[in-house]
Amino acid sequence: MVTRTEDLIPHRSPLLAFIARWLLTTNHKEIGTLYLWLSFTLFFIAGAMAMVIRLELFQPGIQFVQPLFYNQMVTMHGLIMVFGVVMPAFVGLANWQIPMMIGAPDMALPRLNNFSFWILPFAFTLLLSSLFMEGGAPNFGWTFYAPLSTTYGPPSTDFFIIGVHMMGISSVLGAINIMVTIFNLRTPGMTLMKMPLFVWTWLITAFLLIMVMPVLAGAVTMVLTDRHFDTSFFSAAGGGDPVFFQHVFWFFGHPEVYILILPGFGIASQIIPTFARKKLFGYHSMVYATASIAILSFIVWGHHMFTSGMPLMGELFFMYATMLIAVPTGVKVFNWVATMWRGSLTFETPMLFALGFVILFTIGGLSGLMLALVPADFQYHDTFFVVAHFHYVLYPGAIFGTMAAVYYWLPKWTGHMYDERLGKIHFWTAVIAVNLTFFPMHFSGLAGMPRRIVDYSPQFVDFNMVSSIGSGLLGLSQVLFLYIVIKTIRGGEPASTRVWEGAEGLEWTVPSPAPLHTFETPPPFPPVMESDVNE
């Protein structure tokens, strides 16, 4: 098992060696890095699409782009942010951290790991290439409701379908790998209930991925056969039902939103205890709350479809089931706050992002509760209120969670401390900009501004101008983030082994930067923490 890629490919040229190293690597740290850079690249591509959307919405009327292209931007922005940014970022973090946090030498299935990653660049090339095709990219929204994607979908829809299939295969294989690693490669003594919470939340996320990504694959396959093979899954003419599409899609879609946030919960649960210098409050309840959220996520999909003519009993069931999710989520928020209670708090950048996560995600959760109420949802449905809600849970939730994790673990990965001053500037710019961008959308949505439409009524102009200015600032703040990451990779103050004074866990017992191979023999557990402090 010590065959290395260097031995397989002779050093013919540095370029070839470089390509061979990254193309053939089976090392969890290198694959983690690949995932994170792919996610970062797509973050800027999908972010540029968001800039097009906000530029167009700066004023009412049609300024810069045609309605069809606007719809393509909305669709591609959503698809890439969900499948290309948040999911690969979390898988990248899992690859880097899970083996180091459980004391494993690598992932359980390293070659499969390589395969899972290398599917993705091809999937996104397929998806992005549809922008240059005749008829344009998919324009039906990331939810690809039938018949918009069947009868009325542009020819490039087939490229989108194959792209989604490839992403799905990648996610399912990645999830299988993560679950097998967690079940089999924990260091002796680390029982399931002693695992770090990031590992726990990822275990549950991986389970959700295995359960629902195949259902999405089924949905896109049905769309494909409806388009080309004369089936009628979603066509009433042949005995099918377009509403059925929404059921299949949201059966995938709702667990999917927890796939996008549970690893973020795990990250906050790692970072807050470190900077509060206290143990996490209510470890067991955190695990049970995460599991309850995952189980409940399978029975709430109908709340996306309240206005589709669902019978009253269905609406009541989905409303109550949805509101029930607030209970375990509330437990989590309570535990994070209780962890900080009387702690010795310091506010380094990872902690700032984790706190931003907790506060702003809670705002998104509360607007989610408002949307769960059937009568209120009839007003909010398909308005910018929904856009505000899911951007509050995704941007300051999933994205801030990822950024917190990057600042937290970057010294371990690179061996250098990031620039704390720039990190703080990044945080404050991002947190102000995120609220400027998305908070006004609550108001324009409540006042009735519909989503996914290129033009709007003039009374919404002030809210939209504020949003657009905020989004420009938000985009710029992420360029600063890219600069900080590159600067840290290239140099900086050397990081100590433990990096943070209050850090606990196996990953903080390996040197910084973490060598390519760690824990070739299982480490002792609980770990012996070095008591050095990075000053």
Next chain:
Amino acid sequence: MTETPNNQHKHVILLCSLALAMFGFAYALVPLYQIFCEVTGLNGKTSGRAADPATISQVSDREVTIQFLAQVGNGMPWEFRPTEHQLRVRLGEFNTTNYYARNRAAQAVTGQAVPSVSPGYAAKYLRKVECFCFTQQHLEAGEDQNMPVRFYIGDDLPEEIHTISLSYTLFKVPAVQDTSSIAKIANNQQ
């Protein structure tokens, strides 16, 4: 650690099977959804089979209004309308109404009517003994016909329902799904 490869294989096989089973589940949702809607009468779906006239209990004094609606789907070149717009009927009593269809196209077209009932939960009380929606309709160019619906309304209809709307949407059947052509292919193969 390394002495547990068997466990590892077991987990990989288990999880792969779970993923494949969930792919199958997406397809299993198709019949499950049909059955769920039919049993509960949700979604305004009436039964696709003829009701047995023998199940009829008795004619009650309670009267309700039944309204007939007709729509044509995209690309369907037929004229399609009910011959009467509403009827006042007694529960448990047999009634017959007709829909009129005429093919305005220059070639033969096959159509399929898909029924929908409003309010949705009234669907299971509307029992059709005979309906043109049970089969596909075939009209030559310019041909027309009256298509009967024979039905009764169950006397267990909830009290609060006073009006039922029965709507048909007529869709053009793509040539490949035309049962007559499928029958021809089947005959040729024999």
